[in-house]
Amino acid sequence: MEIVHTIAEVRQHVAQARQAGKTIGFVPTMGALHVGHGALVEAASKGSDYVVVSIFVNPLQFGPSEDLERYPRNLEADAQFCAERGAHLIFAPSNKEMYPREMATSVTVDALTNTLCGVSRPGHFRGVATVVTKLFNIVQPDFAYFGQKDAQQLAVIRRMVADLNIPVQVESVPTVREADGLALSSRNAYLSPAERRAAVVLYQALQAAMARLAAGERNADALRDFLREAISREPLARIDYAEVVDAESLQPVSSVERDVLLAVAVFFGKTRLIDNMLFTM
Ligand code: PAF
Numbered sequence: 001m002e003i004v005h006t007i008a009e010v011r012q013h014v015a016q017a018r019q020a021g022k023t024i025g026f027v028p029t030m031g032a033l034h035v036g037h038g039a040l041v042e043a044a045s046k047g048s049d050y051v052v053v054s055i056f057v058n059p060l061q062f063g064p065s066e067d068l069e070r071y072p073r074n075l076e077a078d079a080q081f082c083a084e085r086g087a088h089l090i091f092a093p094s095n096k097e098m099y100p101r102e103m104a105t106s107v108t109v110d111a112l113t114n115t116l117c118g119v120s121r122p123g124h125f126r127g128v129a130t131v132v133t134k135l136f137n138i139v140q141p142d143f144a145y146f147g148q149k150d151a152q153q154l155a156v157i158r159r160m161v162a163d164l165n166i167p168v169q170v171e172s173v174p175t176v177r178e179a180d181g182l183a184l185s186s187r188n189a190y191l192s193p194a195e196r197r198a199a200v201v202l203y204q205a206l207q208a209a210m211a212r213l214a215a216g217e218r219n220a221d222a223l224r225d226f227l228r229e230a231i232s233r234e235p236l237a238r239i240d241y242a243e244v245v246d247a248e249s250l251q252p253v254s255s256v257e258r259d260v261l262l263a264v265a266v267f268f269g270k271t272r273l274i275d276n277m278l279f280t281m
Helices: 007-019 035-047 075-084 124-139 148-163 186-190 193-198 200-214 220-232
Strands: 002-004 024-029 050-055 089-091 143-147 169-173 237-246 260-268 271-279
Touching (some): 002 007, 007 024, 007 050, 007 089, 007 124, 024 035, 024 124, 035 050, 035 075, 035 143, 035 169, 050 075, 050 124, 075 089, 124 148, 148 260, 148 271, 186 271, 200 220, 200 271, 220 260
Parallel strands (some): 002 089, 024 050, 050 089
Antiparallel strands (some): 237 260, 260 271
16 A cells, blocks of 8 residues: 555556556545544445545635644554555645645535534535545546545535536445444544543434334424433533434425434534434335
């Protein structure tokens, strides 16, 4: 496995792989890799011949008061982690390589971004869509792998790819969880021991709401209240949102008549965690 830092080098390696008749799988990441990312790299290794992982903490997707500076970075450990899971190339560009001048162009997905994380993180999905478009243009993969944990991001990328006819097949990979149910996230590393213990409430509340749905509850307001109450019982949890939305449009629903996504974003101290579960009818 090789680590490269420039766009020219990625293009050269990918062209060689293509010449050898290989399909290209791509896993975009911001590093601080954990077993959840591992599942993406493993899916890419299974589904494609040549696997590229990008590691780039994208400043465009962080708000002014967010954790850009303290976001964990450890290229050596991340590269080792990817090599063990079958990656062939790591692309770890500098900010200057990705953004050599102020960007005059951005990609905005109008639908899907005025709810959930789009409300509390204005500009976030524009930053994600813009960098992912750039990365798709740099790597030109056949397949790209994203986690179901970031369900809104996945929906935004799928819509962008469809609307802009980007020639890549987007694959989703199920959320990986700790033994107690907490969804893996690079941000879990920020939690104090007490916050870490408290954070399991997200999984428990989502599971309990899913059980209600399975038992026939169709009143989305009742489900929302239930989710919020269940999370609020944990004193260290501060809810950003706890929503029941249509699985496709991501708009809040009043009753459950089609597939819905239960989605939560909750602060534990300064750390904001998200999680979701999909209920299919
Ligand atoms: O999910 C992430 O880690 C990031 O949003 C992504 C897709 C790598 C874009 O920076």
